[in-house]
Amino acid sequence: MSGQAIPVPSTVPSTLPNNPPSTGPISRITVLSGGMGGARFLQGLQHGIAAGTLPGVAPDAEITVVANTADDLWMHGLKICPDLDTVMYTLGDGIDLDRGWGRRDETWSVKDELAAYGVEPTWFGLGDRDIATHVVRTQMLDAGYPLSAVTTALCNRWLTPRYGQGVRLLPMTDDRVETHVAVADGSTPSGRRVVHFQEYWVRLRAEVPAEAVIVVGLETCSPAPGVIDAITDADLVVLPPSNPVVSVGTILGVPRVREALRATRAPVVGLSPIVGGTHVRGMAHQMLTSIGVEVSAGAVGLHYGARTGDPEDGGVLDGWLVDERDADQVEQVREAGLACAAVPLMMTDLEATAAMAAAAIALVTGAGVDGPA
Numbered sequence: 001m002s003g004q005a006i007p008v009p010s011t012v013p014s015t016l017p018n019n020p021p022s023t024g025p026i027s028r029i030t031v032l033s034g035g036m037g038g039a040r041f042l043q044g045l046q047h048g049i050a051a052g053t054l055p056g057v058a059p060d061a062e063i064t065v066v067a068n069t070a071d072d073l074w075m076h077g078l079k080i081c082p083d084l085d086t087v088m089y090t091l092g093d094g095i096d097l098d099r100g101w102g103r104r105d106e107t108w109s110v111k112d113e114l115a116a117y118g119v120e121p122t123w124f125g126l127g128d129r130d131i132a133t134h135v136v137r138t139q140m141l142d143a144g145y146p147l148s149a150v151t152t153a154l155c156n157r158w159l160t161p162r163y164g165q166g167v168r169l170l171p172m173t174d175d176r177v178e179t180h181v182a183v184a185d186g187s188t189p190s191g192r193r194v195v196h197f198q199e200y201w202v203r204l205r206a207e208v209p210a211e212a213v214i215v216v217g218l219e220t221c222s223p224a225p226g227v228i229d230a231i232t233d234a235d236l237v238v239l240p241p242s243n244p245v246v247s248v249g250t251i252l253g254v255p256r257v258r259e260a261l262r263a264t265r266a267p268v269v270g271l272s273p274i275v276g277g278t279h280v281r282g283m284a285h286q287m288l289t290s291i292g293v294e295v296s297a298g299a300v301g302l303h304y305g306a307r308t309g310d311p312e313d314g315g316v317l318d319g320w321l322v323d324e325r326d327a328d329q330v331e332q333v334r335e336a337g338l339a340c341a342a343v344p345l346m347m348t349d350l351e352a353t354a355a356m357a358a359a360a361i362a363l364v365t366g367a368g369v370d371g372p373a
């Protein structure tokens with residue numbers, strides 16, 4: 001090999017499409033989503049499509065959601081998929097809005113009965129209605145169906161009646177992938193203890209620093225059917241304000257997903273989950289700190305990186321939207337080769353969230369924010 005050759009990992013395309021301006025309306029939108037932040041964004045995106053307020057977007061545009069499954073766990077013999085269910089219940093109008101997860105009008109008899117038996121763990125609550133979803137999922141998995149097929153079956157109840165073919169929910173992978181978090185524990189020989197992500201979040205409330213995040217099974221998993229095509233064939237790909245490490249970060253770690261994002265002709269735009277230097281809710285601050293990324297809107301955008309940057313950096317974005325409060329970081333993001341703008345990014349209601357989606361689309365398509373295609 002000549003000494004001047006710049007080594008390029010064979011999996012990363014060395015030439016990128018230069019994203020010619022879209023010739024038709026945007027009719028296929030793919031979103032890489034976690035749970036609560038992603039689900040809220042999706043509600044606003046769907047609202048914007050239905051209301052016709054998204055620039056260049058067809059009135060019958062279809063949304064494909066690729067959801068994180070690294071938060072999944074087995075408990076009481078049941079397979080639990082928190083992010084898939086949060087997206088499904090939120091878009092299906094079954095979510096408990098106050099909690100942000102699980103079913104509305106929930107009761108907790110099974111949880112109480114398990115506690116009366118002294119069954120551990122008691123820190124993870126499953127409501128009675130929610131348990132039905134988990135029983136169906138687990139039965140289907142036991143019968144040999146892959147998670148993607150199970151998810152489609154569950155969505156036949158929650159999404160199809162409302163959206164027809166307009167919203168499709170895909171797990172990032174059918175394989176078992178689990179995020180584990182290392183925390184300090186003086187009582188162990190190593191001074192550390194590794195807990196499942198849900199234990200870190202729900203039982204420890206993300207109050208102790210995450211010393212490391214380990215995503216077991218990520219490197220060897222396969223993307224679920226439809227995931228790569230959803231990115232490659234999209235007219236627009238969105239990274240919503242989801243956790244950049246344990247939601248979007250895990251999806252980006254699924255083999256071939258990053259390459260598909262770098263190769264797609266669709267513009268790829270992200271919205272910052274960090275506003276005014278803090279995570280809005282959740283534990284994005286702990287996760288970013290654990291991987292050495294500053295807790296700021298600009299730093300997260302640079303962490304995702306520009307598609308036009310050094311191929312070895314594997315950047316995935318064309319545009320990055322930050323909140324008005326972070327307007328001072330726009331220049332730094334632009335210098336890295338990304339389109340960037342500062343707009344209100346708090347998902348306070350459907351209109352505000354749809355406006356965020358409109359601004360994100362305008363940023364990477366050059367469209368005005370006046371209306372639909």
Ligand code: GDP
Pocket residue numbers: 033034035036037038039083241242243244246247248271272273274275279280281282283284345346347348
């Ligand atoms: P999870 O799976 O429930 O943690 O949900 P996600 O990964 O989809 O998103 C959680 C992250 O979304 C939080 O850590 C916040 O950083 C971000 N977030 C939540 N609400 C908002 C909001 O209103 N605006 C913005 N910009 N980010 C938000």
Ligand code: CA
Pocket residue numbers: 034035036068071082083246247
């Ligand atoms: Ca999650």
